[in-house]
Amino acid sequence: MxxxxxxxxxxxxxxxxxxxxxxxxxxxxxxxxxxxxxxxxxxxxxxxxxxxxxxxxxxxxxxxxxxxxxxxxxxxxxxxxxxASSGTLPRGKLRVEMPGALASMIVVPALCGFHEAYPDISIDLGVSDRQNDILAENVDCAVRVGELSDQSLIARRISSMRMVTCAASSYLKKFGEPRHPRDLQERHHIVSYFRPQNGSQVPFIFCRDGERIEVVRNCIVSVDEALTYVSAIKAGLGLAQAPLFMVRDAMKTGALDPVLIEWDPDPLPIHVVYPPNRHLSNRLRVFVDWAANLFANSGIDRPLTT
CATH class of the missing domain: 1.10.10.10 (Winged helix-like DNA-binding domain superfamily/Winged helix DNA-binding domain)
Structure with a gap:
């Protein structure tokens, strides 16, 4: 045997x-x-x-x-x-999971550089906003956005993601601009994001001078994938809280406008997580270090004013 x-x-x-x-x-x-x-x-x-x-x-x-x-x-x-020889580059396959927006807008455009540095590492990149069971699915590491629900995983914080409340210019011309978060409860349409793993709606969070307001209400459309969520905002379906890095260009062109900018939504932490019972192999170590450096320089945590 x-x-x-x-x-x-x-x-x-x-x-x-x-x-x-x-x-x-x-x-x-x-x-x-x-x-x-x-x-x-x-x-x-x-x-x-x-x-x-x-x-x-x-x-x-x-x-x-x-x-x-x-x-x-x-x-x-x-x-x-x-x-292994100290001069030998790490080799082998990595299974990595992350949300689609981070993969398509930040990680994939930079992967050529990772491959040039580590040509013997191949990556199976799983892309989904759903948080998979990384132990059951034999995932080496995952990039997670938001507060971590599984405290058993080893986590390394690599950045934070700025959020912004915004709407299409066409929507604001039709319905007007909200002046206070309470306006969203009374006379505005909402584009909502729901968590793929359990279907629960993610509330809007507004913070100003120590005051925190949470808004949850019925909406005309709710989606569970970030790229589609941004498409719904651009289509004029309602107000939304979106990752700033995903809508910054649309704001520069005037397709989207920020609202309630004095009520700053909480930034969301970004972590790389991996199981505690897995040896941190050389190939996993260099990928985690590369990802940390990539996100630190991506501008994903830049505020609206810069």
């Missing part, structure tokens, strides 16, 4: 939650993964997993073995990295 392969297969099944997803992320036939686990259980003379028709449950012995196995695998990965 290849005990190391069996150990890696077991860890993947536990993290993925089932054999099918584990085999997909390992690029290994499901039958092979099943056989590896069976051989491992026979070798250990202990039941590690309880299988049902719908899911896989970890036994108490399996939970103990998993905690030790991830440390052993991390030590092996670190040993492999330490034995």
């Amino acid at each position: 290849d005990q190391l392969a069996a150990m890696r297969a077991f860890v993947r099944v536990v993290e993925a939650g089932n054999f099918t997803r584990a085999s997909d992320t390992l690029s290994t036939p499901k039958a092979t993964v099943t056989k590896l686990i069976q051989n491992l259980e026979a070798h250990l003379r202990s039941k590690l997993l309880n299988r049902t028709t719908r899911r896989v449950l970890v036994t108490p012995d399996g939970a103990l073995y998993y905690e030790r196995a991830i440390r052993v695998l991390a030590d092996i990965d670190e040993l492999d990295s330490s034995m």
